[in-house]
Amino acid sequence: MNIKKLMFSYFAFSKIAGTLIKDKGKTLSKIQEGFAKANENKDALANVWEQLQLLFSLAKDYASGAYTAIPKTTMISVLAALLYFISPLDLVPDFLVGLGFLDDAFILGFVFKKVTTELEKYQAWKALSTSKDDPNKIIHI
Numbered sequence: 221m222n223i224k225k226l227m228f229s230y231f232a233f234s235k236i237a238g239t240l241i242k243d244k245g246k247t248l249s250k251i252q253e254g255f256a257k258a259n260e261n262k263d264a265l266a267n268v269w270e271q272l273q274l275l276f277s278l279a280k281d282y283a284s285g286a287y288t289a290i291p292k293t294t295m296i297s298v299l300a301a302l303l304y305f306i307s308p309l310d311l312v313p314d315f316l317v318g319l320g321f322l323d324d325a326f327i328l329g330f331v332f333k334k335v336t337t338e339l340e341k342y343q344a345w346k347a348l349s350t351s352k353d354d355p356n357k358i359i360h361i
Contacts, residue, residue: 272305277346
């Protein structure tokens with residue numbers, strides 16, 4: 221796998237993500253498209269499934285306006301990774317059994333590490349907002 225070409229592709233998708241992020245409807249549509257692709261290939265994505273789901277959840281909550289306490293540049297990185305995942309023009313074509321998602325996993329892992337701090341804040345927010353919805357949740361003081 222050519223890391224230089226892979227990163228070049230990621231940065232090209234970052235430019236696209238910078239434009240996409242301005243259009244809530246298109247962003248949500250791309251997120252749904254990616255989520256559908258992920259579900260179709262769940263077994264092949266087992267090693268990155270949790271990370272991928274977290275990135276989709278963050279992107280959806282950001283695009284819908286539910287969670288905006290995150291730098292725009294971080295969201296552009298997340299969207300770029302998701303766009304790379306969705307794209308059929310990967311460095312390693314997705315239809316290659318056993319290898320097809322290797323480049324996607326690399327990009328997703330790269331972005332996940334890059335935005336870990338923001339993802340931890342998002343997870344804390346998500347846990348808190350979910351607990352508010354549960355009237356039987358016991359709050360310890």
